[in-house]
Amino acid sequence: MLRFDILSIFPEMFQSPFDASLIKKALEKGLIEIHLHDIRDYALDKHHVTDDTPYGGGGGMVMKVEPVERALASIIGEKAEAMVILMTPQGEVFNQGVAESLSSCDHIVIVCGHYEGLDERIRQYLIDREISIGDYVLTGGEFAAMVLVDAVSRLVPGVLGNSNSAVFDSFSTGLLEYPQYTRPAEYRGWKVPEVLLSGNHRQIDAWRKKASLKRTRSRRPDLLTKRHLTDDEKKILEELEME
Numbered sequence: 001m002l003r004f005d006i007l008s009i010f011p012e013m014f015q016s017p018f019d020a021s022l023i024k025k026a027l028e029k030g031l032i033e034i035h036l037h038d039i040r041d042y043a044l045d046k047h048h049v050t051d052d053t054p055y056g057g058g059g060g061m062v063m064k065v066e067p068v069e070r071a072l073a074s075i076i077g078e079k080a081e082a083m084v085i086l087m088t089p090q091g092e093v094f095n096q097g098v099a100e101s102l103s104s105c106d107h108i109v110i111v112c113g114h115y116e117g118l119d120e121r122i123r124q125y126l127i128d129r130e131i132s133i134g135d136y137v138l139t140g141g142e143f144a145a146m147v148l149v150d151a152v153s154r155l156v157p158g159v160l161g162n163s164n165s166a167v168f169d170s171f172s173t174g175l176l177e178y179p180q181y182t183r184p185a186e187y188r189g190w191k192v193p194e195v196l197l198s199g200n201h202r203q204i205d206a207w208r209k210k211a212s213l214k215r216t217r218s219r220r221p222d223l224l225t226k227r228h229l230t231d232d233e234k235k236i237l238e239e240l241e242m243e
């Protein structure tokens with residue numbers, strides 16, 4: 001079971017996304033737990049203020065250190081095994097490899113920033129890992145946290161109906177996935193490749209391998225340079241070069 005604790009000043013943003021589809025089922029089956037925490041509940045003053053103007057001037061507000069520190073202390077206490085993640089555009093860029101590494105954790109605590117971001121001391125003293133979901137700036141860390149929870153949760157054993165379905169997913173193999181088709185075999189004259197209807201699994205596997213390499217070569221050639229190619233894959237790529 002993987003437990004997530006999410007700290008945010010807008011915890012209500014998570015209700016609907018986590019109340020549908022596979023995440024809802026994973027919660028119902030007890031494969032994951034998600035606990036939402038309002039950082040405002042940990043503010044020290046009676047108005048529950050969680051942000052203040054930046055030292056040194058400049059626009060915008062900065063999230064204060066005390067409420068976040070108090071929230072973390074109450075959630076994880078002395079437990080060293082929790083992985084505390086800050087969602088930030090300045091962090092390592094999230095990808096399938098990072099999702100796989102996080103899926104073996106027992107407890108992930110996610111801190112979502114807002115406004116101009118958080119007091120730097122939060123990053124310095126309270127965080128284990130900083131993660132960005134891409135080179136763009138969001139209004140807050142909530143959507144980024146949803147992306148992380150979704151991508152990590154589907155890798156927890158039992159969450160996907162068919163345990164094989166993550167194996168050939170794009171990026172899991174270092175390649176983009178081959179194209180998928182379902183019934184009908186023909187629609188408006190648009191046909192499914194004949195080989196997929198043949199029932200010949202050796203030929204289907206060969207077609208899929210080639211299609212996956214072809215797609216990766218045309219859309220994400222950078223993935224091929226990072227991958228250790230087998231002799232078979234090198235041969236297929238040479239064939240594609242000739243076509």
Ligand code: SAM
Nearest residue numbers: 087088089113116117132133137138140141144
């Ligand atoms: N001023 C900050 C900077 O330039 O790095 C950006 C602050 S952003 C408006 C507010 C919050 O949104 C951040 O503290 C972070 O939690 C979240 N955020 C924004 N973009 C993100 C991204 N690409 N990945 C993860 N979190 C992001």
